[in-house]
Amino acid sequence: MLIFIALLYVCGASGLIWLAVFPTGRALATRGIGRLRALVRHASAWGHAGGRALGAARDAAALTLRERLLRFLRRHRVVFAIVAPVILIPSLLALALSNPAMLPVYQGSAAMPDEQVAALLAGEQLAPPVALPPDVFTTAEVELIRPMLVGASRNWGLLHPDFSARLLLAFKIMKEQHGYEMALLEGYRSPARQDALAASGSNVTNARAFQSWHQYGLAGDCAFLRDGKLVISEKDPWAMRGYQAYGQVAESLGLTWGGRWKMMDFGHTELRLRGVMRR
Secondary structure (H helix, E strand, C coil), rough: HHHHHHHHHHHHHHHHHHHHHHHHHEEEEEEEEHHHHHHHHHHHHHHHCCCCHHHHHHHHHHHHHHHHHHHHHHCHHHHHHHHHHHHHHHHHHHHCCHHHHHHHHHHCCCCCCCHHHHHHHHHCCCCCCCCHHHHCCHHHHHHHHHCCHHHHCCCCCHHHHHHHHHHHHHHHHHHHHCCCCCEECCCCCCHHHHHHHHCCCCCCCCCCCCCCHHCCCEEHHHEEEECEEEEECCCCCHHHHHHHHHHHHHCCCCCCCCEEECCCCCCEEEECCCCCHHH
């Protein structure tokens, strides 16, 4: 469809330039229209009996027009050699650059579905929560669900600024509107750690190094704090209600929520920016 539109534009623009620049073009077009009108009048008068004669006249007129057009092109071939690239090159460039991934706007943040949320992100500078004591992440319950959590990074400074802002706003909304205090279990993840997690089994992750948004600081695994302890398992009804609310809040902020995946990851969110992850 785009190719057809581009060709239509080229033909139309060429015709208009021809008529505007060359007087002989306008004269030829005027004569051609006059001949066409004459042929139509003759066709009405002759009717069916003069069909063969009309066909011959049309062929002769078409031949005459073709000869004049060829003579005209040969006479002005230098001008056409200059004008044609001027018309064709911009059209072909526009067609080649029509891939949205090549437009700068697509390299930025995902579009916000809610103007109020966009205003909140633009106006508020939220600070990361106070770091939790290391022993919070090493309890028996946590080790059972996330056995390699001790070596995870919870450094907010290693996260992409846009993702960090959205995640902090999600934490604030969850606390103020739903009564859940949240904690970051893991943010940025090194390629070596990603491969180590993948090697530990498909029940942990199927993503290898640079196949996860964690390597770009655009993903985070989160859970809830209750009475100073981490609650990760969705088997806890209270936590499951929190995950459902968290998924809705995260998606309203333009984040992708792992709770909708085939291999569900309720505490995982990520911000997918175009042109970041290498395929």
